[in-house]
Amino acid sequence: MHILIIEDETRIAKRIERMTRDFFSENLTSLHRVDELSEALEFIKKQPLDVVLLDLNLNGENGFDILSKAVSESFHTVIISAHKDRAISAFEYGVLDFVPKPFNQARLDQAFNKVLLNEKTTEGNIQLLAVKKKGGIQLISIDELQYVKGAGVYTELYLRNGKKELHDKSLEKLEQLLPHTFERIHKSYLVKMSEVENIIVRSGSKYIASLKNGEMLPIGRTKYKSIKEKWL
Amino acid sequence: MIFKNLRLILLLFLAFSITSCHHKKVYEDMGTLYKVGDQQEWAAINFNDQNWEDRLDLKGGEVFWSRTKIMIKESPQEFQCYGVYFFNASGEYEVYWDGVPIGRNGNPGKEKAIGPTGSMWRVYKIPFELTTEGEHLLALRKSLYYYPNHIYFHTLIQDYEYLLESPLLYTAFMHITAGAFLIAAIYFFFLFLGNKKEKPTLIFSISCFLFFALIIMEFIRTYVPIHYSQHHIRMEIIAYLTFFISILIPLYFSLQFKYAGLKPIFIIYLVFLLYIFYREHGSFDYTSKMMAITSWCFSFGIVIWGVYNKYKGAITILITMIICAIIFKLTYFDTSLFAGFSAILLGMFYILSVKAKEQRLAYENSLVQSTRLRLELLKKNIQPHFLMNSLTSLIDWVEESPKKGVFFIEALAREFDLFNQIESKTIIPVGLELELCRTHLEIMKYRKEINYVWEEEGINEKEQIPPATIHTLLENGITHCAPLSDNTIKFKLVFEEKGSHKSYTFLTFGKLRNTSKETKGGTGLKYVKARLEESYGSNWSFSSRSTSDGWENIINIYN
Numbered sequence: 001m002h003i004l005i006i007e008d009e010t011r012i013a014k015r016i017e018r019m020t021r022d023f024f025s026e027n028l029t030s031l032h033r034v035d036e037l038s039e040a041l042e043f044i045k046k047q048p049l050d051v052v053l054l055d056l057n058l059n060g061e062n063g064f065d066i067l068s069k070a071v072s073e074s075f076h077t078v079i080i081s082a083h084k085d086r087a088i089s090a091f092e093y094g095v096l097d098f099v100p101k102p103f104n105q106a107r108l109d110q111a112f113n114k115v116l117l118n119e120k121t122t123e124g125n126i127q128l129l130a131v132k133k134k135g136g137i138q139l140i141s142i143d144e145l146q147y148v149k150g151a152g153v154y155t156e157l158y159l160r161n162g163k164k165e166l167h168d169k170s171l172e173k174l175e176q177l178l179p180h181t182f183e184r185i186h187k188s189y190l191v192k193m194s195e196v197e198n199i200i201v202r203s204g205s206k207y208i209a210s211l212k213n214g215e216m217l218p219i220g221r222t223k224y225k226s227i228k229e230k231w232l
Numbered sequence: 233m234i235f236k237n238l239r240l241i242l243l244l245f246l247a248f249s250i251t252s253c254h255h256k257k258v259y260e261d262m263g264t265l266y267k268v269g270d271q272q273e274w275a276a277i278n279f280n281d282q283n284w285e286d287r288l289d290l291k292g293g294e295v296f297w298s299r300t301k302i303m304i305k306e307s308p309q310e311f312q313c314y315g316v317y318f319f320n321a322s323g324e325y326e327v328y329w330d331g332v333p334i335g336r337n338g339n340p341g342k343e344k345a346i347g348p349t350g351s352m353w354r355v356y357k358i359p360f361e362l363t364t365e366g367e368h369l370l371a372l373r374k375s376l377y378y379y380p381n382h383i384y385f386h387t388l389i390q391d392y393e394y395l396l397e398s399p400l401l402y403t404a405f406m407h408i409t410a411g412a413f414l415i416a417a418i419y420f421f422f423l424f425l426g427n428k429k430e431k432p433t434l435i436f437s438i439s440c441f442l443f444f445a446l447i448i449m450e451f452i453r454t455y456v457p458i459h460y461s462q463h464h465i466r467m468e469i470i471a472y473l474t475f476f477i478s479i480l481i482p483l484y485f486s487l488q489f490k491y492a493g494l495k496p497i498f499i500i501y502l503v504f505l506l507y508i509f510y511r512e513h514g515s516f517d518y519t520s521k522m523m524a525i526t527s528w529c530f531s532f533g534i535v536i537w538g539v540y541n542k543y544k545g546a547i548t549i550l551i552t553m554i555i556c557a558i559i560f561k562l563t564y565f566d567t568s569l570f571a572g573f574s575a576i577l578l579g580m581f582y583i584l585s586v587k588a589k590e591q592r593l594a595y596e597n598s599l600v601q602s603t604r605l606r607l608e609l610l611k612k613n614i615q616p617h618f619l620m621n622s623l624t625s626l627i628d629w630v631e632e633s634p635k636k637g638v639f640f641i642e643a644l645a646r647e648f649d650l651f652n653q654i655e656s657k658t659i660i661p662v663g664l665e666l667e668l669c670r671t672h673l674e675i676m677k678y679r680k681e682i683n684y685v686w687e688e689e690g691i692n693e694k695e696q697i698p699p700a701t702i703h704t705l706l707e708n709g710i711t712h713c714a715p716l717s718d719n720t721i722k723f724k725l726v727f728e729e730k731g732s733h734k735s736y737t738f739l740t741f742g743k744l745r746n747t748s749k750e751t752k753g754g755t756g757l758k759y760v761k762a763r764l765e766e767s768y769g770s771n772w773s774f775s776s777r778s779t780s781d782g783w784e785n786i787i788n789i790y791n
Contacts, residue, residue, distance in 0.1 A: 009621050009625060059712065104627070
């Protein structure tokens with residue numbers, strides 16, 4: 001597990017570090033602390049990461065600038081902030097958890113457990129997906145998203161307008177963040193159920209979801225039963 | 233508002249034109265001839281005056297006669313009588329109409345012996361039967377002891393009742409106007425007593441009073457008989473009143489429109505006005521007219537300047553001034569003087585009301601601003617960034633070292649206590665402000681684990697400063713500077729008193745963080761500026777900039 005702590009209050013950063021080490025113990029491969037935005041961006045570019053613990057108010061800077069950058073990356077973002085009022089908008093951006101200050105070990109462990117156990121975020125109401133583009137980050141509304149296809153460590157987002165965008169997060173991570181209207185119908189597909197028009201059974205136990213736009217997506221054999229139930 | 237004002241002025245203009253209009257002219261004046269001497273038959277209509285002259289050189293006091301041929305074009309209606317009105321007429325005289333005596337003003341030829349009697353404004357009734365259509369004769373037996381060269385006189389022949397009533401009516405109207413200006417003068421004088429800084433209010437009050445006096449002096453003739461020997465006193469007073477009003481009006485406009493080059497140009501104007509006043513002394517109406525024109529021109533220039541600089545109300549005044557000029561062009565000087573001054577005074581009144589509104593709004597704004605600043609100050613300690621980060625660090629300290637945790641709590645308690653002391657104040661002793669800063673650093677030491685160093689130079693703890701100004705600059709320093717390699721950030725406050733101003737220089741020695749420019753400047757500086765404005769108006773300056781060592785803020789407070 002590679003973890004980065006972005007926090008400008010030394011005492012608090014040390015506390016997070018201590019609690020993180022306690023939780024992950026030998027599962028922790030690397031843990032770094034930075035206290036400045038530019039430093040953080042530099043670090044994210046160079047090092048592979050699994051989780052970033054981010055303070056939203058960094059030396060007076062607006063944390064939402066770095067937030068959209070962070071959530072477009074492959075790692076999960078957990079916000080640790082004094083500004084509880086910003087939790088809703090943070091979740092809309094697609095953070096895994098929002099830990100309000102002051103926090104204790106138990107609350108932080110809860111966040112780490114989501115990372116570890118691939119739990120779906122419960123408080124979350126993700127509205128946007130941040131996609132890296134040339135020259136910046138593009139925010140895509142979740143309403144635009146039809147389905148997600150796994151492509152190795154990346155994913156492909158298929159949108160209503162017929163366009164396809166690449167996202168750095170894995171299918172598993174997006175599954176955690178996306179709302180319950182999205183179902184994992186196959187090891188490579190995550191589909192918004194309202195987009196499914198029909199479920200077709202073909203010979204040789206082949207199951208296919210036919211979407212409203214005419215596309216056909218395979219349904220995994222093990223998933224068929226539960227998908228059919230939900231769809232009905 | 234502009235139209236409301238315009239309507240008022242137009243109404244006033246109308247009122248003047250109605251009162252100053254005349255009845256249809258019923259006669260023709262065919263010229264006057266004079267002769268020194270005293271013979272009763274000179275009153276007769278048929279007397280041959282061929283060798284009489286149209287001018288005389290008098291020594292003063294001797295009796296002379298004048299004969300004026302009058303052509304009555306329209307005889308009076310039944311039960312109506314004509315009268316002859318002498319206005320502004322010098323001398324003491326007896327009046328004969330077609331040889332019949334119809335009245336007497338004073339004692340011609342005995343002025344020296346008996347002393348001044350009579351008045352300059354008189355009306356005499358002409359017997360009905362002597363006003364048939366055709367030629368008639370108005371003869372005066374007269375003496376001019378005091379002003380022997382004032383032999384010419386003005387008459388008006390009209391319906392007798394009209395001649396009696398119309399001056400009274402006109403006077404009544406003008407006195408109503410005068411009353412309004414007197415009340416305005418008193419009201420604005422009281423307003424000025426309430427706020428002695430408001431010089432324009434005082435000037436307006438004095439102008440209104442002088443204008444009131446001017447109207448009274450002008451129309452006093454209707455009900456107080458003025459002998460021609462004393463007439464110059466009244467004229468003198470009117471000239472002085474016009475002179476002072478002519479000074480005050482442009483002075484008022486230049487104060488209201490903050491005309492920059494006031495002094496030198498005003499002095500030139502004053503010299504010019506004085507020159508007119510003395511050069512033309514004696515020809516009173518002409519002097520007043522010249523002074524009023526000069527005053528108008530100078531005021532007009534200032535109003536143009538006001539319009540150019542977009543002062544509130546300047547355009548209304550400009551329109552008023554133009555209307556004044558039109559009135560001047562269209563009416564007699566007497567009318568235009570009063571209508572013009574009335575219009576200008578109304579304009580001045582309008583500016584005062586505009587200014588009063590501005591002041592009220594500014595006051596209301598300042599109240600809102602003060603409340604906002606107070607809230608902002610209160611918020612400093614309960615805003616989540618400060619409070620929650622402090623509490624999180626505090627929990628950590630308590631868990632690790634309860635003893636240090638206690639110190640931390642004490643520092644927090646001190647800061648809360650200090651904020652409590654200053655929260656309702658707009659200005660506090662520097663000593664208290666510095667204590668607040670030092671306590672804040674104490675807290676931040678526990679949170680950031682940076683070695684903050686505090687230095688002071690030349691501080692006078694009794695000086696006053698708006699609350700949390702240095703504290704805000706300190707917060708900015710903490711936020712925007714990273715520690716030097718030895719993990720220290722040094723803050724230094726230097727106070728200097730330099731004759732015309734006091735200055736606080738607040739320096740941060742640290743590594744400037746690589747943050748966006750906007751954030752560097754923005755946070756808290758609005759608060760600092762608003763506080764300085766609240767306490768010092770515009771007598772302050774503030775600069776905030778990065779230096780090679782970190783950051784530098786300078787607050788200058790001018791005396």
